[in-house]
Amino acid sequence: MEKTLSEYQERYQNEAEFFDHEVEEMFRNDRGLKFSNQLTYEDYFGLFTTYRVVKDFFGPVKERKILDFACGSGWISIYLARSGAECCGFDISPKSVEIATRMAEVNGVGSRCQFKVTAAEKMDYPDNTFDLLFGNAALHHTDLDKSPSEIARVLKPGGKAAFIDDLRHHPVMWLYRKFTTDKHTHYETPMVHQNVEQFKPYFTSAVFESYDFLSIFPKQKRLTKILQPIDASILAVLPFMKHFCRHIVIKLIK
Ligand SMILES: C[S@@+](CC[C@H](N)C(=O)[O-])C[C@H]1O[C@@H](n2cnc3c(N)ncnc32)[C@H](O)[C@@H]1O
Structure with missing residues (x-):
């Protein structure tokens, strides 16, 4: 059923208030705005399995126009811009967009990054704008009855998300989610x-x-190295276990 404008307004207000507060706390007094590393997108996305899958899917990002979908603090755009991508990012939280803009400036990639407040269900970008679109921990905050068609609309033909x-x-x-409801938004x-x-009607390929x-602590490199092959074997022998994994990687081609 179509949602009404006021239902969306309530949703957007709830999400924006939650994440405005979160980024304000996280970056209080500009703490953490300046990256302590010089890693590029290729370096950073090479470090973790799920990100590596995205990097292999996208190919080179230099000179490509990329949308950072529900960008939060915009940290992903910093890595992308360091590798020569032209980044746009958006979020429903005005404070996040403010932080993202400052973060790009502080890290010397302000001229390659543009952030704005807009909603995933009705993005303020023209049709066929982006070569690539990436969203981290973002899609599950959006209304999947609306966001897939919007994602397709703003991608160029043949573009990838x-x-x-x-x-x-x-x-x-x-x-964890059950016992930490205050750490999650209502929607x-x-x-x-x-x-x-919900994606198939709008894309030529949706995977x-x-x-x-088991490997749910990606920063524990040694442990992850041991657990990942076990995870791969579990999924090969028991395919239904795909429903019980921690992460999903979604690859779409328009
Ligand atoms: C878990 S955070 C992820 C942020 C960022 N992608 C990252 O990896 O740090 C989810 C983000 O989605 C944004 N958001 C929630 N609902 C949205 C919507 N309907 N349209 C745009 N952004 C939305 C929130 O404000 C928040 O910044």
């Missing part, structure tokens, strides 16, 4: 594989892949 997002039924994360809805059906059942 990728998302790394949370799956709903990972047992540990399910429990966010972690993904399920069946959501692929959903699961990652990380």
Whole structure:
């Protein structure tokens, strides 16, 4: 059923208030705005499995026009811009957009990054604008009855979109969400594989892949190295386990 304007207004206000507060706390007194590393997009996305999948799917980003979907603080755009991409980013939270703009300036890529406040369900960008679009932990905050057609609309023909997002039924994360409701917004809805059906009408290719059942601490490199092959074997032998992984990587081609 079509949502009314006031239903969206309530949703947007709820999300914006939550994330305005979050980024204000996180970057209080400009703490953390300046990156302590010099990594490029290729370096950073090479570090973690799910990001590596996105990097391999996108190919080179130099001179490509990329949309950072629900960008938050805009940290992904910094890495992309360091590799020569032309970045646009948007978010429903005005404070996040403010922080993202400052973060790009402080890190010397302000001329390659433009951020604005707009909604994923009705993005303020013309049709066929972007070569690539990436969203991290973002899609599950949007209304999937609306966002897939918008994503397709702003991509150029043949353009690619990728998302790394949370799956709903990972047992540990399910429990975590249940007991930490104050750390989540009212409207966010972690993904399920069946959501692929909502993308298929708008894309020539829509692929959903699961990652990380046991390997849920990506920064613990040694542990991850041991657990990832075990995860791969579990998924190969028990394909239904794809529903219980921590992450989904979504690859779309218009
Ligand atoms: C979990 S954060 C992820 C932010 C960023 N992508 C990152 O990786 O840090 C989700 C973001 O989605 C934004 N958001 C929520 N609903 C939105 C909507 N309907 N349209 C645009 N942005 C939205 C929030 O303000 C928040 O910044």
